Amino acid sequence: MNDRRPIELETGWSYMENGIKKLKRLLEEEDEQQFSAEQYMQMYTTIYNMCTQKPPHDYSEALYDRYKQAFSLYIDEKVLPSLRDHRDEFLLRELLKRWNNHKVMVRWxxxxxxxxxxxxxxxxxxxxxxxxxxxxxRDEVYVEMKKKAKDAILALVEMERDGEQIDRTLLKNVLGIFIEVGMGSMDTYDADFEAYLLAESAAYYQRKAAAWIQEDSCPDYMLKAEECLKAEEERVVHYLHVTTKAKLLRAVETELLAKYETRLLEKEHSGAAALLRDDKKDDLARMYRLFLRIVKGLDPVADVFKRHVESEGMKLVREVTEAAAAKKEKDAGKLSRDTGSAHEQQFVRAVIDLHDKYMQYVADCFSNSSLFHKALKEAFESFCNKQVAGSSSAELMANFCDNLLKKGSLEKLSDEAVEETLEKVVKLLAYISDKDLFAEFYRKKLARRLLFDKSASDDHERSILARLKQQCGAQFTSKMEGMVNDLQLAREKQQQFDDWKQAGEKELPIELSVNVLTTGFWPTYKAVDLALPREMVEGVEQFKEWYEGTTKHRKLTWIYALGNCSLKANFDVRPVELILSTFQAALLLLFNNEGGADETLTYADVKERLNLPDEDVMRLLHSLACAKYKVLLKEPNTKTIGKSDSFRMNTKFTDRLRRIKIPLPPVDEKKKVIEDVDKDRRYAIDAAIVRTMKSRKVLQHQQLMLEVVGQLQRMFQPDFRLIKKRIEDLIQRDYLERDKDNANQYRYLA
Structure with a gap:
């Protein structure tokens, strides 16, 4: 049975008040002893007893109210008066002190x-x-003091922005009050401080930017902007809340960068174009870092980059075109074998160097951004598809590769350097729209290197084909790979033929080497029925006998125009070894008969005995009688061949070299290549149209055009007029028909 007398409210509270007063004296740093364990227990027990008494002596509700009042009383008596006496930084220090005291009071x-x-x-x-x-x-101190505190903090922030040292720890702790009074929410911090900070920051940087844009160069302005942004990030780390970071930086970026981007990039002597012109890579990297921060901020930078690269490329095109024109004018009237080729070689090399340079820019300055890769691609596509000195880039690149891969290349490079250069050329090919034109020119050059043993290295030949295959697909290189493999097989066949001759003890009056090629892989060559000299006939017959004995259902077609011979010519002064085409050798051997050195043959005699058309006879006679090495003497002694001319051996011919090569006048193969490519394109367009219509059955004109272009543009940029023409042709050939009700729609006819 509990006979304890109840504690009355005022009696108990009087005792509690003494404890609260002691706590206040401790907080005010007056001379007072700390609470002992016994005092603490007495205070706790008093409350416990007053709350556990039976009604009407259960004073829980009253004590809850008086608990609140104890704080209000202290705030009115001590806290607010002390705060109202302070300003600026001193106010913040006092507020922080009072806040910390208040938390101690709450705890006790x-x-x-x-x-x-x-x-x-x-x-x-x-x-x-x-x-x-x-x-x-919150309700009694913070609400009254928040504006003054906010103003004091913002004043200190501005002082720091202007280069003064401030107490960052103080700011962090005071801003902690703005957060803690939110009691788990950031609303008070956001509304009572952050909103004002953002507005003040925008205004501050608006003033700064307006001054800097007038007086500073683009690099100086960017340097200041970057330093400011870095300082604001540090501000967040040291005393602002982490949630402020993105909003604060956005406000600063808007004022310093977004509003002035156009003026900055277009500054006359220091904008983006000037930085690119002067190779200011550090400043360009800074420009990238800064404008990456704002939405679509890099688009104008990429546009300037694209225009600059395009301009550099067009400058190369103009320089080479002008140099080639000047050389052509200088060589007018002379027989120039390869006008402008050196300049054109330099052009491809210059384009490679330009690509290397700006790829390095994309990596170093623009962090390999896809936007800048796209800008670089568009710039190179723009000038790489222009005509250069009357030639397409596709032709120039094929010529460049040929020069690199053949023996006696003008560029003396190590194997590693050749491989590296080939890789770069193949990368450039991605920018060429007429890849099929490159393929045809390259195939012609490859054929000459392989057939005339001009290729410097099989490894390099296979290496570039592997790169081209990777870049353009297997179909692109299938014929070229077939050509390289053919030559390998031809060597094996030659060995088998030699073994067969040896086994059958079949001796030939001449040394004979034959390359057996697969028709489908190689360019088309004109087969001329040359009347072979008797010295050669026996070798051809023997090879046919062996070949027909080892293979079935295969027909040999002899392409004498691609053959070459080595003849020993016994002139009066001394013998000279002549390296000739099969045609040239056959012509000279006409003079190697009983008539002796004095025999004279007319133009008509030569044509009849060789069984060649005029075009070939003219070229052969010109190379032997009118060019550098005059092995034949001509009557009359003019520089052109006439059908009434007569010829005899120049027995007095001599040269300082014991072995000389007599070239034929060059034939312009460009026209033939372009004609072949145009023909192949017509077939490709027909195939794409039929393929598309077969799968879709019915299609609108515009959709068909787009699908065909989509299929073909990896190899060439098809002409819309040509596609239209091919559609009409296929309608006539009953592959398609126009819809009876809609002329703009086609149907596939199976």
Missing amino acids: LSRFFNYLDRYYIQRHSLHSLQDVGLMRF
């Missing part, structure tokens, strides 16, 4: 009144003692 009082938390507050779903204590400070 909530311990004394702890029993309320455990039972009364839970039962009645009220705010906890901790929350009530914080709410007293």
Whole structure:
């Protein structure tokens, strides 16, 4: 049975007040002893007893109210008066001190009144003692002081921006109050401080930017902008809340970068174009870093980059075109074998160097951004598809590769350098729209290198084909790979033929080497029925006998125009070894008969005995009688061949070299290549149209055009007029028909 007398409210509270006064004296740093364990227990027990008494002596509700009042009383007596006396940084220091004291007071009082938390507050779903204590400070101190505190903080932030040292720890701790009074929400921090910070920051940088844009160069302005952004990021680290970072940086970026981007990039002597012109890579990298921060900020930078690269490329095109024109004018009237070729070689090399340079820019300055890769691609596509000195880039690149891969190349490069250069040329090919034209020119050159043993290295030949295959697909290189493999097989066949001759003891009056080629892989060559000299006939017959004995259902077609011979010519002064085409050798051997050195043959005699057309006879006679090495003497002694001319051996011919090569006048193969490519394109367009219509059955004109272009543009840029023409042709040939009700729609006819 409990016979304890109840504690009256005023009696108990009087005792509690003494404890609260002691706590206040401690907070005010007056001369006072700390609470002993016994005093603490007495305070706790008093509250406990007053809350556990039977009604009407259960004073839980009254004590909850008086707990609140204890804070309000202290705030009115001590806290607010001390704060109202301070300004600026001193106010912040006092506010922080009062806040820390308040938290100590909450901690102690909530311990004394702890029993309320455990039972009364839970039962009645009220705010906890901790929350009530914080709410007293929020409602009575923070609400009154937040504007002054905010103004003081912003003033210090501006001082720091202007280069003064401030107490960052103080700011961090005071801003902690703005966050803590939100009691788990960032609303008070956002509304009472952050919104003002963002507005002030925007205004501050608006003033700075307006001054800097007038007086600073683009690099100087960017340097300042970057330093400011870095300083703002540090500000967040040291005293602002992390959620402020993105918003603050956005505000600063808007004022410093977004609003002035156009003016910055277009500054006359220091904008983006000037930085590219002067190779200011560090400044360009800074420009990239800065404008990466703003939405679509890099688009104008990429556009300037594209225009600059395009301009550099067009300058190369103009230089080479002008140099070739000047050389052509200088060589007018002379027989120039390869006008402008050196300049054109230099052009491809210059384009490679230009590509290397700006690929390095994309990597070093623009972080390999896809936007800048695209700008570089578009710039190179623009000038790489222009005519250069009357030639397409496709032809020039094929010629460049030929020069690189043949023996006696003008560019003396190591194997590694050749491989590296080939890789770069193949990369450039990606920018060429007429890849099929490159393929045809390259195939012609490859054929000459292989057939005339001009290729410097099989490894390099296979290496570039592997790169081309990777870049353009297997179909692109299938014929070229077939050509290289043919030559390998031809060597094996030659060995088999030699073994067959040896086994059958079949001797030939001449040494004979034959390359057997597969028709489908090689360019088309004109087969001329040359009347072979008797010295050669026996070798051809023997090879046919052996070949027909080892293979079935295969027909040999002899392409004498591609053959070459080595003849020993016994002139009066001394013998000279002549390296000739089969045609030239056959012509000279006409003079190697009983008539002796004095025999004279007319133009008609030569034509009849060789069984060749005029075009070939003219070229042969010109090379032997009118060019550098005059092995034949001509009557009359003019520089052109006439059908009434007569010829005899120049027995007095001599040269300082014991072995000389007599070239035929060059034939312009360009026209033939372009004709072949045009023909192949017509077939490709027909195939694409039929393939598309077969799968779709019915299609609108515009859709068909787009699908055909999509299929073909990897190899060439098809002409819309040509596609239209091919559609009409296929309609006539009953592959397609126009819809009866809609002329703009086609149907596939199976």
